[in-house]
Amino acid sequence: MNDSILSLKQALIMSMLISLFSNNATAHDLSGSLGQASSAVDFYQIHCFDDGAGANGYLEAELRDETPIAAPLISMQISVGERVYNTTDAKDADAAYSPSLQVAGNADEYYLITINKTAAGKENYAVSYHCLTAENQHTGTEIFRIADQ
Numbered sequence: 001m002n003d004s005i006l007s008l009k010q011a012l013i014m015s016m017l018i019s020l021f022s023n024n025a026t027a028h029d030l031s032g033s034l035g036q037a038s039s040a041v042d043f044y045q046i047h048c049f050d051d052g053a054g055a056n057g058y059l060e061a062e063l064r065d066e067t068p069i070a071a072p073l074i075s076m077q078i079s080v081g082e083r084v085y086n087t088t089d090a091k092d093a094d095a096a097y098s099p100s101l102q103v104a105g106n107a108d109e110y111y112l113i114t115i116n117k118t119a120a121g122k123e124n125y126a127v128s129y130h131c132l133t134a135e136n137q138h139t140g141t142e143i144f145r146i147a148d149q
Contacts, residue, residue, distance in 0.1 A: 028141065031066075031126045034074070035149050038120040043146035044113040048105060048131030051140030055107035061129040062097035063115070065089040072117035074125050078103045079112040089125075097128060 034040040048056035063076040075088040078101055089098040103111060117123050131141040 028130050029126060029128050030143065031124065032115065032148065033122065033124045034072075034115065034117050036120060036122055037149070038072070038117065040117065040149040042115045042148050044115075045144045045146055046111045046113060046129060046131070047109070047140075047142040047144070048111070049108045049140040049142075053137050053139045054133035054135065056105055056109050056131050056139055057134035057136075058102050058104045059109070059111050059129060059131055060100055060102050061087075061113070061127060062100040063087055063089050064095075064097045064126045064128075065092045066124040066126055067093045068122065068124070069093045070121040070123055072119040072121050072123055074115065074117050074123055076101070076127065077114040077116075079114070080105050080109060 030044070032042050034042060046059060048059055050056065059078065059080075061076065061078060063074060065074040069092045073088055073090065075086055076098065078085045080103055083103070085101045085103050087098040087101050105111060113127070115125060115127070129141070129143070131139050133139050
């Protein structure tokens with residue numbers, strides 16, 4: 001009995017360590033916050049790849065400005081290659097997301113996501129994102145946090 005308890009503890013510790021040291025997330029939603037400074041910017045990298053469902057066709061993403069209700073507007077830019085796309089959530093703390101961005105990419109693509117704001121003041125946000133094949137099927141998705149301000 002003690003051996004099974006020890007094995008369970010070891011498995012729990014190993015699982016916590018893996019999640020602690022892992023830089024990627026498997027969810028298709030993320031939340032974050034921008035600090036007080038008007039220059040605060042968060043950076044993420046999303047990797048879209050064939051996980052057996054098919055090659056990446058595009059990344060779809062949208063942004064939601066959450067509470068607190070504050071003056072700054074929050075925007076998101078998606079960069080891939082030499083192209084940059086922008087969307088802004090025009091209404092603070094409602095349930096609606098910004099207009100969705102659909103950004104085409106290669107079969108195995110890395111997208112840079114930038115989230116910024118128009119003025120000083122702490123802001124919270126949520127991003128919904130999906131890597132999709134040309135046939136609109138979900139495919140492999142990894143996200144990495146690069147900078148959090």
